[in-house]
Amino acid sequence: MKRKIIKIDEEKCNGCGLCAAACHEGAIGMVEGKARLLREDYCDGLGDCLPACPVNAISFEEREAPAYDHQAVLAAKAAKEASAPQPCGCPGSQSRTLSRAGQPAGAQAAGELPSELGQWPVQIKLAPVKAPYFEGADLLIAADCTAYAYGDFHRRFLRGKVVLIGCPKLDEGDYAEKLGAILANNEIRSVTILRVEVPCCGGLENAARRAIQASGRFLPWHVVVISTDGRILSE
Numbered sequence: 001m002k003r004k005i006i007k008i009d010e011e012k013c014n015g016c017g018l019c020a021a022a023c024h025e026g027a028i029g030m031v032e033g034k035a036r037l038l039r040e041d042y043c044d045g046l047g048d049c050l051p052a053c054p055v056n057a058i059s060f061e062e063r064e065a066p067a068y069d070h071q072a073v074l075a076a077k078a079a080k081e082a083s084a085p086q087p088c089g090c091p092g093s094q095s096r097t098l099s100r101a102g103q104p105a106g107a108q109a110a111g112e113l114p115s116e117l118g119q120w121p122v123q124i125k126l127a128p129v130k131a132p133y134f135e136g137a138d139l140l141i142a143a144d145c146t147a148y149a150y151g152d153f154h155r156r157f158l159r160g161k162v163v164l165i166g167c168p169k170l171d172e173g174d175y176a177e178k179l180g181a182i183l184a185n186n187e188i189r190s191v192t193i194l195r196v197e198v199p200c201c202g203g204l205e206n207a208a209r210r211a212i213q214a215s216g217r218f219l220p221w222h223v224v225v226i227s228t229d230g231r232i233l234s235e
Contacts, residue, residue: 004045005065010034012057022052024177025073026080041066042073071216074184077177078129095128096120116154117163124166124175127182134186137162141179141208142194143201150226157194157224168203175204179211183219191221197233 008019008028015033027042028035028049035057037043045068050058098118119133124141140161147153147165164182166175182188193208195201205223212219224235 001067002062002064003067004060004062005040005043006037006045006047006049007059007061008035008037009057009059010036012055014055014057016054018052018054019049019058022049024048026076041069042076044068044070070214071184074181074214078181078185094120095131097133113154116158116160119162122163122165124164124178125171125173127164127178129178129181130185133162134182134188136187136189138190138192139164139182139188140192140194141166141204143167143196143204145196145201146194146226149196149228149230150232151230157192161192166204167200168207169200175207176210176214179208180214183211183215183217188219191219193221193223195223195225197225197227 006027013034015030015035017030017035019035020028020030023043025042025044027037027039027044029038030036031038043065045060047058047060050060096119098120119131121127138161140157140163142157142163142165144165144167146157150156164179168175183191191208191212193205195205208221212221222235225233227233
C-alpha cells in the first residue's frame with residue numbers, strides 16, 4: 001500500500017539517538033552509529049521523531065510500505081517489558097497468584113471478612129503485560145480510592161476478578177498503552193471499570209476505553225461509578 005512514512009537522511013544523521021528514544025513504536029534503531037528505520041510496519045507515520053532530531057535528518061515521504069501493525073507493536077513492547085529485570089529486584093513487584101486454599105477459618109470466626117485478592121501486584125504500572133492469571137479472567141480496572149469509598153469492595157467487586165488499580169491524577173504517564181498491551185496479550189473475558197465520581201477519575205475510564213478499542217477485540221465491558229460517600233451512582 002502507498003502511505004506516508006518517515007525517511008532518514010543518514011548523511012545528515014549525527015548518531016545522537018534522540019529519534020530512536022522518541023519513537024514510541026520502536027520502529028527506529030541505531031545501526032553503526034546511524035539512525036535507521038528498522039521496521040516499516042512499526043512506523044505509524046505520525047512523526048513523533050521529527051522534532052526530536054537536532055539536525056533535521058528526518059522527513060516524511062509517501063511511498064509503497066507495509067501497513068502500520070499496531071498489534072505487532074504492542075506484542076513487541078510486551079516482550080521487551082517481560083524480559084526487563086524488576087526494578088531493584090523488589091519482591092513486591094514479582095508477579096504471583098495468591099491461593100486462598102487452606103486459609104484458616106479463624107479470621108471469619110472472629111468476624112473478619114477474608115480477602116478476595118487473587119493476584120499480585122495490583123498496581124497498573126507494576127503489573128506484567130502477560131501472566132497466567134490473566135487468561136480467561138474477568139478484569140477489574142479500579143481507581144485506587146474506590147476500595148476506601150465503597151465498604152463492600154472485596155465481596156461486591158473484587159471476588160472472582162483480577163484487579164488492576166491506579167490513580168491518573170497522581171501517576172505519571174498514560175495507562176492506555178499498558179492496559180492495551182495487557183488486553184492484546186491475554187485472553188481477557190470481560191472488563192469492569194470502577195471509578196469515583198470525581199473528575200480526575202475520568203482519566204482512568206478514558207484510558208481503559210481507549211485500550212479496549214485499540215485491542216481490536218470484542219470485549220464485554222461496563223463502568224461503575226461510586227460516590228465519595230460510598231454509594232453506587234451508576235452501573
